Amino acid sequence: MTKMLDFEIDKKNCSRCGQCVADCPARIISMPVDGYPYMPIEKEGRCYKCQHCLAICPTGSVSILGFDPADSSCLACGYPEPDKLETLIKGRRSVRRYKDENLDPALFQKLLDVAWHAPTGVNSRQVLFTVLDSKEKVAQLRDEVMAGLGKLIKEQALPKKMESYANFVKIWEEHNIDIIFRGAPHLVIASAPMTVPTPEPDCLIALSYFELFAQANGVGTLWNGLAKWAINDLLPETRHLLGIPDDHLIGYSMVFGYPDVHFTRTVQHYPALIHRAL
Numbered sequence: 001m002t003k004m005l006d007f008e009i010d011k012k013n014c015s016r017c018g019q020c021v022a023d024c025p026a027r028i029i030s031m032p033v034d035g036y037p038y039m040p041i042e043k044e045g046r047c048y049k050c051q052h053c054l055a056i057c058p059t060g061s062v063s064i065l066g067f068d069p070a071d072s073s074c075l076a077c078g079y080p081e082p083d084k085l086e087t088l089i090k091g092r093r094s095v096r097r098y099k100d101e102n103l104d105p106a107l108f109q110k111l112l113d114v115a116w117h118a119p120t121g122v123n124s125r126q127v128l129f130t131v132l133d134s135k136e137k138v139a140q141l142r143d144e145v146m147a148g149l150g151k152l153i154k155e156q157a158l159p160k161k162m163e164s165y166a167n168f169v170k171i172w173e174e175h176n177i178d179i180i181f182r183g184a185p186h187l188v189i190a191s192a193p194m195t196v197p198t199p200e201p202d203c204l205i206a207l208s209y210f211e212l213f214a215q216a217n218g219v220g221t222l223w224n225g226l227a228k229w230a231i232n233d234l235l236p237e238t239r240h241l242l243g244i245p246d247d248h249l250i251g252y253s254m255v256f257g258y259p260d261v262h263f264t265r266t267v268q269h270y271p272a273l274i275h276r277a278l
């Protein structure tokens with residue numbers, strides 16, 4: 001049996017506090033009374049690869065999967081004030097008007113890198129972000145989608161509950177107003193293999209994280225059901241055009257870009273629906 005996970009303890013610094021043992025969700029780290037934590041090779045296959053052992057170690061003595069704890073961000077005082085986070089959550093709005101410019105590529109990459117830290121069921125970490133990284137690419141997809149929808153309309157093949165798409169095509173053709181992608185310069189589709197334990201929640205959580213971090217960075221976002229249904233349900237050939245793997249479930253799509261709209265205050269909602277059971 002070969003060692004795969006590189007679970008290593010820096011014995012010079014390990015205080016033998018046992019936190020890595022106690023927090024391991026798979027309970028596969030052992031510590032003898034007179035020794036240091038270790039992971040038996042035969043148990044490695046049960047590891048979630050969640051890295052809680054690396055994250056929790058107070059002295060930075062645990063490395064796993066080849067990751068050096070010194071390369072992790074320190075959490076002390078690093079979190080936003082709860083009030084600020086509350087304002088972000090309440091102040092986030094759907095953006096339907098965008099500047100006609102591409103996002104700074106470094107920011108584009110950062111948004112995806114940070115969203116990639118979202119949790120996934122059993123830590124499967126298989127969410128794929130299919131992105132359109134320029135307004136020209138979104139325009140190309142829009143042309144394909146509008147043409148495909150136009151064909152369905154002509155053939156009277158648009159399902160009854162999707163008839164409003166005929167109106168969207170008409171508005172696009174007659175007024176150049178894009179109700180589907182809202183003229184956004186970028187699109188992200190989160191998909192995941194159908195075989196992972198929780199593909200749909202994994203995608204939705206990743207996009208939720210993406211949205212909040214994007215808006216914290218001054219980037220507007222819009223959950224885009226109209227694009228998702230068009231791509232996934234009405235025009236499956238666009239899935240192929242975009243190269244989304246056949247064995248993937250499309251979780252959702254989201255458009256984004258620099259907003260051409262500025263919101264001044266939060267909206268107000270009625271009290272939360274809460275059912276205190278038992």
Ligand SMILES: Cc1cc2nc3c(=O)[nH]c(=O)nc-3n(C[C@H](O)[C@H](O)[C@H](O)COP(=O)(O)O)c2cc1C
Pocket residue numbers: 092093094095096222223224225226227
């Ligand atoms: C799952 C989901 C799908 C959505 N799809 C669309 C869409 O295709 N087009 C659109 O203009 N808005 C879409 N929205 C935005 C909602 O209409 C919007 O969230 C709601 O009106 C509340 O506005 P707010 O996001 O600014 O709070 C979607 C929102 C969600 C959560």
